[in-house]
Amino acid sequence: MSIPDSSHAHPSPAFVLALRQVLRPLVRLMLARGITLPYLTELLKSLLVEVAEQDFRIDGKASSDSRVSLLSGVHRKDVNRLRHADAGDEKMPPVVSLGAQLVAQWLGKPQYGDAQGQPLPLPRYVSEGGAQSFEGLVAGVNSDIRSRVVLDEWLRLGVVHLDEQRRVCLNTQAFVPARGFDEKAFYFGHNLHDHVAAAAHNLLDQQPPFLERSLHFSGLSAESIQLLAAQSQKLGMQALLAVNKTALEREKTDATPGAPLQRMTFGIYFYAEPDRPGSTPPSPAPAPSAQGAEDVVQR
Secondary structure (H helix, E strand, C coil): CCCCCHHHHCCCHHHHHHHHHHHHHHHHHHHHCCCCHHHHHHHHHHHHHHHHHHHCCECCECCCHHHHHHHHCCCHHHHHHHHCCCCCCCCCCHHHHHHHHHHHHHHHCHHHECCCCCECCECCCHHHHCCCCHHHHHHHHCCCCCHHHHHHHHHHHCCEEECCCCCEEECCCCCCCCCCHHHHHHHHHHHHHHHHHHHHHHHCCCCCCCCCCCCCCCCCCHHHHHHHHHHHHHHHHHHHHHHHHHHHHHHHHCCCCCCCCCCCCCCCCCCCCCCCCCCCCCCCCCCCCCCCCCCCCCC
């Protein structure tokens, strides 16, 4: 990435307004979770130092404390302290890592879906359904973890439920826990990071541009919002399922030892709020049920 120019000392009003819009819901969330200014200041300092050090190097060489301080505006003593501080554990929660793989298989493999591509209810044990069982699904992804452990955790998080035949039914068509703050927080960080990273890439005129599009309307009734939310959910999930299926197929053919690999994210979202500030916010539109589930989560 190029070195920031002097114009960054006086950012454009349009960019400042955009930052306020982006940060406002984050500030609301932080206040709701007890994140105050002193904590946020230290967090921002560490991120400014990290990004200045990693993303603005000259000829790939590590920058001095003085240069990082110049780029970030963080005092040199703080730069030195933060560069040697423990960044903490940023690993994906184990239940998220395994869960995402299992749901991708459940949605992407023909043996786990019906004629319309919807996830089938799975018998709990191999003795009941063979490979086309929840136990068989788990064993196919990780044979070291008992399916009962996964099932208990997924029932706790609201990812699955048991029907009247005691079959395991997927509540959501993506691994999005209905409960479990740490698990949901992981996806909050992952999804927002990639969305903002794509938008920032495009705003900086880096090539080729990433897909980052939306449509927006105002002057709609609550009934219309409900209709559009349901339509967005249906069509969005069709797109996600199609991309998931292709990604599973390509994952096999791309598994060449030593080949450079990349990761990707493709997301869908829907949001609504009152036209007039201060009005009562509408309730989120109910998502269509999956296999009769009660805990369906929209992202």
